[in-house]
Amino acid sequence: MTRFIFRRAGSLILLLVTVSFITFTLFQLGPADPASAACGQECTPERITEARVALGMDHPFLIQYLDYMRGLVSPRMIGAPGAESICQWPCLGKSFQTNENVSDIIARSLPYTLSIAVGALVLWTISGVGLGLLAALRKGSATDKFIVGAASVGVSLPIPVTGLFLLLVFVNQLHLLPFTTNEINGAFGPHGPWAWVLNYFLPWVALAVLFSAAYIRVTRTNMIETFSEDFIRTARAKGLAPRIVTFKHGVRAGITPVVTMLGMDIGLLLGGAVLTEQIFSVPGLGFTAVRAAISGDLPVTMAITMLAAFFVIVANVAVDLAYAAIDPRVRLQ
C-alpha cells in the first residue's frame, strides 16, 4: 500500500512537471505578448522593456521556467527591480493582467467550479446509472428503446445548445429559475443551500443531459452482460429474491466500468467546465482559464492547466483505490 502511494506520488510529480513544461513552451511559441499588453495604450519601446523586466520576461526561456517552478517549492520575489514584492509559498506567480497573486485567483474561482461539478455529477450519476439499469432490466421493451433513444439524443446535444435552450425556456420565458449570479459560490454560504441549488440547477441539467447519455449506455451494456453471467444464475438457483439478485449480485459486479468513467469525468470537470461556465457566466476555473489564455496571462494559464492535470491524476488514483474496494481480485497484496 505504501509502495503504491509512493509510486503514484512520484508519477504525479513527473506528470505535473511535464504538463507545466509543455504549457510554458507552447506559450512562448504562441503569439501572446504579455509585455506589450501590460504596457497599455501609449507604449514606447522603453516602457515595453521595463514591462518585460517587471514580468521577468527578460530572462532566457529556461531560466523563466525554472524561476516559475522554484515558486512551487519556496517563496520568491516578483516584480521590477526596486519594486519587488514577495510571493508567498506556494507561489504560482502573479497575474500579468491584474498583478494579483494567482493562488488568490484560483481560490476565488474554484468554489464556482466545484459548485457546478458536484451537482452535475450527482445528477448525471443518478439519472445515468438509474436509467441504464432500468433499460437493462427491461431489455427489449418500449421503456428500454425510449431510454436508449433519449440517450442518443442527449449525447448529441452540445452544452451551448442545451444551455441556451434551458436559459430561454426556464429563465427568460417561464421565469421559474433565476439567472445565475456570482454571489452564490457554495451550498453553505449566506444564501443557504436552496438558493445554491436554484442558482446552479440549469448548468447541472445541461451537463447532466450530455454526460448521463454515456452513463446510460455503459450501465445498460454492462448490466445486460452481468445479468447473463453464471454467478447470477447461481444466485437465482439459491432462491434469492430478485431484488437481491439484481442489486447485491448484479449491480456490484456490473458497475465497475461506471466507476472508471466517473473518476475520469470528475477529474476533467474539476479542471473547469469551460463551455458551461461561459454559457451561464459562472466565473469558475474554466471561465478564468479562457480569459487568461486570450489575454496572454501566462501565470494564470499555467496554474489552471496544472491544477486540471492534478485533478485528473488524483481522480485516476481514486479510481484504482475504488476498484480495489469493489473487486477483491485487484486488491493489493
Next chain:
Amino acid sequence: MTQLQPSSPASANETGAFLEVRNLSVKFPTDDGLVSAVNGMDFSLERGQTLGIVGESGSGKSVTSQALMGLLKGTSAQVTGQALFQGKDLVTLPESRMRQLRGRNIGMIFQDPLSALHPFFTVGEQIAEAYLVHNTASKKQARAAAVDMLGRVGIPSPEQRYDEYPHHFSGGMRQRAMIAMALICEPELLIADEPTTALDVTVQAQILDLMSELQQETNSALILITHDLGVVAEVCDSVLVMYGGQCVESGPVDEIFYDTQHPYTLGLLKSMPTLNSSARRLNPIPGQPPSLLDLPKGCIFSARCDYAALAGDGVCASTRPGLVVEGGHGTRCHLDRRQILTLRNTR
C-alpha cells in the same frame, strides 16, 4: 430401481412419484423462428436414485435442467408439459413459490465453478447466504453452518477458507464449494449440470465420489447431466439419452450399456475410446445434429443413422417413432429389437 416409464396423462397425480416429468417441452422464440430445445421429455425419479442425462452439446440437457429449476421463468422461453416434484408442478408454479423451492428443496451445481461463484464475495459468504435465504438464523449461525458444510465437502481448514475469495481456490476446491452451497439446505433433489467437465481428470473422480457420498447421507435424488459416458457408468442408476431435444433411449444403466437399443446410443458408445482398443482413430458419428429450428418430420436421428434403410419404406424419414418401453427400457426407433440385436453383434 428408478422408474423410467412414460406414464399416461390419465394417471396424473396418483403415481406419487418423487419427481415425475411428463411431456416437458421448451421452445425459444428467436428472430429466425421457434427453437425447439426440448421436445416432450418423460421421466421419473425416486429419492436416493441417480439419473444420468447424456447427449451431445445442444441436445437439450441443460435446458431441461433449467426448466426444472424454474430458471427459465421470466425469460422468453415457452415451457409446456408437467414436472411434478412431490406433487407440485414446477412448470406452472409461480416464480415466488418456485423461489422457495430453489436452494431448499432443489439444489443445483453448475459446470464451471469459477464463473458460477460470484468473484466479489468470499466463498463462505456465498454459502452462508444460501443458508440464510431459507433458514431463520443469525449471521453467526449461518457462518457456523457454512464452515461445517465446507468441512463436509472435504475442504481443509474450513474456518480460514470461509474468508477467502473464489479466485484463491483451485478448480476442484471451487466445485466442492459449489456443492457445499447447493447442499447446505439439504435439498431432496440435486441437479448437477456437467459438474466435472471443467475439472482435471484426477479431480473429477473425487468430486463424483463426494457427490455420491453426500447423496447417500441425505438420501436425495440426483440428476446428473453429462456427456461423459464413463461418469454415467460410474454413478448412475438409470440413464436417459437425449438427442435433438428428445429422449431417444432410457433405462437402467446396465441395460443402456449392455443391451443398447438405439442406433444413436450405439454410435455414442462406439465413439468412446477404450484403453485396450487398438484403433488409432476415434469413431465419431458422421454428420451434424439437426437444426432445432426445423426438426425433420421423421426420426430426428434418421439423417445420421446408418441403419435407417433397414426399417424399410423410408419410414425413418417420414414418421417420427414413439418411445416404446419394454421392462423399464425405452427406445425411440423404428427398428425392432431383433434387428438391433443383429446390428450390435455384427458391428
